[in-house]
Amino acid sequence: MREEMRSGRRRQIEEAAYRLLEDRGYGGTSMLAVAKEARASNETLYRWYGDKRGLFKTMVASNAAATTAALKAAIGCGADPLATLDEVAPLLLSMLLGERAISLNRAAASDPSGELGATIAAAGRDSVLPLVEALIRQGLETGVLAAPSARVAAEWFLSLLVGDQQIRRVIRAMAALPEAEIRARAAAAMTAFRKLCAG
Structure with missing residues (x-):
């Protein structure tokens, strides 16, 4: 099959x-059910993803792909960290508050096994945060x-950018934001981050 x-x-x-x-939630979503819904063979799903956890790990990574690609490119070429964070902040916030991330997090919140939550953490935050940290370390x-450490500054960046907005979306206390508001919130977070960390 062509790529x-x-x-x-x-x-x-x-x-x-x-x-x-x-x-159906995470527990009720089987590989066989996904195969039937997608009109694909169960064998194809297992060959491509390994198992259900592999499928959902791929889904989380796909959702974060634009953010991770921008961060990796900036780190690789030694780009200005503040300019990079200006570019990445709205991408990251849009992804974290978007329907896919919210759907995954709602399902994780109701998954008693904790498997989906662990998968989201591994393929999401635990993949993105080290990249933000590496970018800040270069700065x-x-x-x-200027900051106590790259890790502390990366945590500040995420806290200023996301705050409690994602959890409010997950519990339906906040509606989806229009793109203009995403950009405005990202810009406000970057203004605060600059005050904290600009050298």
Whole structure:
């Protein structure tokens, strides 16, 4: 199967998994049910994803792909960390407050096994935070940024950017935000981060 067709098929499978997750929760979403919903073979799902946890890990990583790609590119070329965070902040906030992340987090909150929560943490925060930290470390080394440590500054960045907004979306206490508001909130978070950490 050509890569272009395989990528399209993966998107269809992951969309089917999101639909089932909304309807049945994580415990009620089996690989067989996803295969049927996506009109794919069960064998294909196991070959591509390994197991249900592998499928959901891929879904979380796909959701964070634009953010991780921007961070990796900036780290690789030694880009200005503040300019990079200006670019990444709205991408990250939009992803974290978007329907896919909210759907995953709602399902994780009701999953008594804790498996989905662990998967989200591993493929989400535990993948993105080290990249933010590495970017900030470069800024500390060049004197562009000042903070007690790269880890502390990365935590400050995420706290200022996200705050309690994601949990409020998960519990339906806050509606989805329009893109203009996402950008405004990201800009306000970066203004505060600059006051804390600009060198």
